[in-house]
Amino acid sequence: MKKIVAIIKPFKLEEVKEALVKVGIGGMTVSEVRGFGEQRGQLEVYRGQEVKVDFIPKLKIEVVVRDDQVEQVVEAILQSAYTGKIGDGKIFISPVEEVIRIRTKERGNKAI
């Protein structure tokens, strides 16, 4: 089982969600985060004074999938979150030790 974390541009959420549902994920978690990578901050101007905002709002999407789903899910995110401009985000994949469904106590792939 793997956890796939994707940092994406907020306005891409609907597209990414649709793509993920299409490839058959069991669920996902979304959180609002701020960060920067190559996209270094944005400039806001108030009363003639420039205010540099280093951290840019992004969304973090987390899905836990079966090993055999990983490639499809990654491909789905790559397609749907892409704009071609700096700041599209990144995907991180890490192993998951255990998954348990609280309601039924199921474990492993059955709980995903």
Added chain:
Amino acid sequence: MKRGVLLSLFWVLCFAALGLAAEGAPTAKLEGGDTAWVLISSALVALMTVPGLALFYGGLTKQKATLNTMFMSFLAFAVVSILWNLYGYTLAFKGDWKGLVGTFELIFAYPSLEALNNTIPEILFSFFQLTFGAITVALISGALIERMNFTGWLLFSVLWFSLVYVPVAHWVWGGGFLGKWGALDFAGGTVVHINAGIAALLGALFLKPRKEPILKPHNLTLVALGTGLLWFGWFGFNGGSALSANALAAVALLNTNTATATAALSWMFVEWIWTKRPTLLGFCSGAVAGLVAITPAAGFVSPISSILIGFVAGIVPYFAVAKIKPALGYDDALDVFGIHGVAGILGALLTGVFADPAINSAGKGLIAGNAYQVWVQFLSIIVVILYNLVITSLIFLVLKVLGILKVSEEVEVSGLDLALHGEKPYEID
């Protein structure tokens, strides 16, 4: 319409007869129209502080100090609401001692309900003036946001209102020396805006800059809302200062709107040219600058002059705020001096230029051949600046000595709302 006119004529004659019989001279009588208008205007001006200014300032503040900023306006209004009735009115407007201050005639007392100030009840005049004193104090808070000690603000409100606002109001409006010199201030350019602007600048200097001395408005929609309420309320501020429901009030209203709209646009255009983008904040800031600048002039100048006044008021304060303040390095956080002080000074001087006896026989400016008026205006500005330099500095010094001037660096950085009030403006996850 005709019956109304005849009826009014009848009553006028009755009262005139009564007056003549009683004192051998015509006396002022209560006019329902004037009274109704000033009643409404009082409420409008109160709205300017609660919640107009509170929202305008609150939206401009960093989120972590929003409530504290708004609180300062609300608190100032409440404090002045009490003190005005205890001693503010009498010391500002009743009688005159050496041209410097009023008398104790109505100390801890209110005007009798029969007493008149021209055609409105005196107690109404007093209340109307109360709202002016309140907003003047509240205005100052804009320079002090995100780092002022709350107890310090409370004491400051009491001291500054008592020792600065009341005397200055007396000097210009209450029969004091500035009025005797012929200074023209229709609704408070000097008494309110220059007064508050200078005090704010001094406060910013005493408080020293914030750890993050940047303007980071956390909610510009509140700023826009506040601007709207200020614009609306200012119709009472300037229109009500005519103290009558007549063409003069109408001219004041028209001038107010004209100057404000012009200033909003001119600030917007200057900013557009200078930074490539027009901003809503710029528009709102220009609007406020226009409102301030037209305040001393509203009932003295022609609507054409108000366009010129507004035009200048959108430009000079922009540079004061965007170029001069950063160059000089003082942290007048919300530009109280930059907008209220500078636009107030502009307005006071331009009143001296554009005062037109065709609009108001009480005001003759440069365009009517009275260049001296500009000099008088200039003098009144200098007087207010100097007085604040001494007394307001003293007040801030007292707060500093008492240890209630500024919050600790830790509190400032973590945010005043939670640290001082245990409250958060938003519970949004």
